[in-house]
Amino acid sequence: MKISTDIGVWIGALAALGIYSVLIKDNPFYRFVEHVFVGASAGIAVVVGVNTFKSTAWSPMTVEGDYLLIIPMIAGLLLYTRYFPNIAWLNRIPLSFLMGTSAGVAMRGAIESQIVGQVSATMINLNSIDAWIVFIGTVTSLSYFFLTWKTGKVTGVTSKLGRYFMMAAFGAAFGNTVMGRVSAAIGRFQFILNTWLGL
Amino acid sequence: MDIFEKLQSLDRRLFYLLMALAIAIPIINPIGLPIDITDPVKKTYEFVESLPNGSTVVIGFDYEPGDEIDLSPIAEAVLHQLARKNIRVVALASFPAGPTFAEEALLVLEEYGYEYGKDYVNLGHYAGGEPTLAAFATDPTSIFVRDWFGNDVSSMPLMKELTSMKDFSMAMTLNDGPTGGTGTHEWVRQAVMAHDVPLIMGVTGVLYASNQTYVQSGQCKGILAGLRAAAEYEQLIDRKGIGTTGMDAQSMAHILIVAFVILGNIGMLMSKKEGGRPGPGPASKPATPGGEGK
Numbered sequence: 001m002k003i004s005t006d007i008g009v010w011i012g013a014l015a016a017l018g019i020y021s022v023l024i025k026d027n028p029f030y031r032f033v034e035h036v037f038v039g040a041s042a043g044i045a046v047v048v049g050v051n052t053f054k055s056t057a058w059s060p061m062t063v064e065g066d067y068l069l070i071i072p073m074i075a076g077l078l079l080y081t082r083y084f085p086n087i088a089w090l091n092r093i094p095l096s097f098l099m100g101t102s103a104g105v106a107m108r109g110a111i112e113s114q115i116v117g118q119v120s121a122t123m124i125n126l127n128s129i130d131a132w133i134v135f136i137g138t139v140t141s142l143s144y145f146f147l148t149w150k151t152g153k154v155t156g157v158t159s160k161l162g163r164y165f166m167m168a169a170f171g172a173a174f175g176n177t178v179m180g181r182v183s184a185a186i187g188r189f190q191f192i193l194n195t196w197l198g199l
Numbered sequence: 200m201d202i203f204e205k206l207q208s209l210d211r212r213l214f215y216l217l218m219a220l221a222i223a224i225p226i227i228n229p230i231g232l233p234i235d236i237t238d239p240v241k242k243t244y245e246f247v248e249s250l251p252n253g254s255t256v257v258i259g260f261d262y263e264p265g266d267e268i269d270l271s272p273i274a275e276a277v278l279h280q281l282a283r284k285n286i287r288v289v290a291l292a293s294f295p296a297g298p299t300f301a302e303e304a305l306l307v308l309e310e311y312g313y314e315y316g317k318d319y320v321n322l323g324h325y326a327g328g329e330p331t332l333a334a335f336a337t338d339p340t341s342i343f344v345r346d347w348f349g350n351d352v353s354s355m356p357l358m359k360e361l362t363s364m365k366d367f368s369m370a371m372t373l374n375d376g377p378t379g380g381t382g383t384h385e386w387v388r389q390a391v392m393a394h395d396v397p398l399i400m401g402v403t404g405v406l407y408a409s410n411q412t413y414v415q416s417g418q419c420k421g422i423l424a425g426l427r428a429a430a431e432y433e434q435l436i437d438r439k440g441i442g443t444t445g446m447d448a449q450s451m452a453h454i455l456i457v458a459f460v461i462l463g464n465i466g467m468l469m470s471k472k473e474g475g476r477p478g479p480g481p482a483s484k485p486a487t488p489g490g491e492g493k
Binding site for chain 1: 326
């Protein structure tokens with residue numbers, strides 16, 4: 001057993017224990033660590049934001065003379081006009097530009113990747129049991145959401161089957177979620193037991 | 200109060216204590232439970248193995264500290280394999296904490312004599328999500344003027360060779376979701392759809408089900424989910440790491456959870472049978488599809 005002498009490791013380990021202490025009951029130590037965590041996260045976000053601004057806009061403009069960057073800088077500042085009611089309308093200009101750009105960039109591949117690619121992968125290669133399960137699962141799950149006509153004998157069966165497929169999918173997702181949460185706990189325990197306590 | 204009722208009213212802190220023991224004991228004294236290699240992990244390994252020696256790949260460290268244990272072991276395992284093939288690595292991150300994880304993971308490459316700037320580079324964090332990734336894919340040097348350490352990107356030999364995403368033999372995203380960063384969907388759109396660059400994913404367990412569809416459709420060449428996948432990958436590259444040592448704890452924790460689920464259900468059923476406490480109550484009737492009541 002060789003306990004770490006690194007102050008950063010000690011702070012991390014004690015903070016982890018503080019967070020875990022809420023499992024016993026709410027306590028001041030937990031609240032302290034929780035507030036430190038929120039404050040530190042906000043602080044890091046501010047530092048990263050300032051650094052991003054400096055490296056991608058301010059330095060290229062002032063050092064390398066790329067004066068066109070003044071345009072996105074002004075657009076960025078306009079976002080804050082929403083806090084001043086008389087000129088709040090100005091924030092719509094950069095906001096609409098951001099929305100338009102994001103939508104345009106996403107649309108480039110969205111139809112192919114998330115609609116055409118997925119549909120064709122579901123429908124075309126029906127050459128294995130797995131493919132048939134995916135196909136039947138997709139069709140019956142979709143039939144569950146056909147709400148435009150009254151449930152009949154056939155649609156009742158397919159929608160019921162679809163519900164079972166969805167339950168199986170939710171179960172798999174939940175199982176993976178549990179695994180992920182256990183992994184997070186393992187990470188902290190490895191840090192506490194191995195890195196901090198040296199066990 | 201009979202034993203079945205007691206089962207349902209156990210102090211939850213007892214469960215937490217048992218869970219802590221189930222995780223801690225195997226970490227202190229590893230059991231060495233066998234780890235089977237699953238198909239998705241094997242296929243991912245084989246795909247990486249098929250990459251040309253000496254080519255260049257781009258890896259997105261798109262995750263936050265909470266998911267480090269799921270994704271950093273995957274990063275390190277894949278980097279070992281890449282290094283054995285002399286494949287060069289460009290790392291970038293859409294989350295502010297990402298470059299730190301990249302810095303730690305890329306230390307793996309130094310074991311193989313990699314030289315910074317020539318064989319690998321940590322470009323750091325980029326803001327803006329998908330539009331920025333799209334710009335990077337068009338011209339990698341347009342977004343990053345300086346790397347994570349403040350070096351001039353344009354003077355790096357590795358970056359001089361890159362003109363677009365097409366220069367990468369593979370893209371990889373280590374991803375814990377799109378909130379605040381670049382998600383897997385965005386990587387599929389910008390790497391695979393826009394530039395036809397093969398993509399593999401390392402994702403948290405939570406994201407596995409929703410992203411597995413990309414593998415099934417062939418849009419993604421491989422997927423590695425969580426610590427379990429990292430452990431399997433470590434078996435394939437024959438190098439034990441955090442993933443392998445964590446698997447004993449993972450297995451014991453899962454056994455405990457399953458045992459408690461079974462015990463809880465037995466308790467509820469027996470209580471109902473004996474006319475005792477009815478448990479959590481009857482399940483609500485699910486909504487009938489197809490327009491019931493129309």
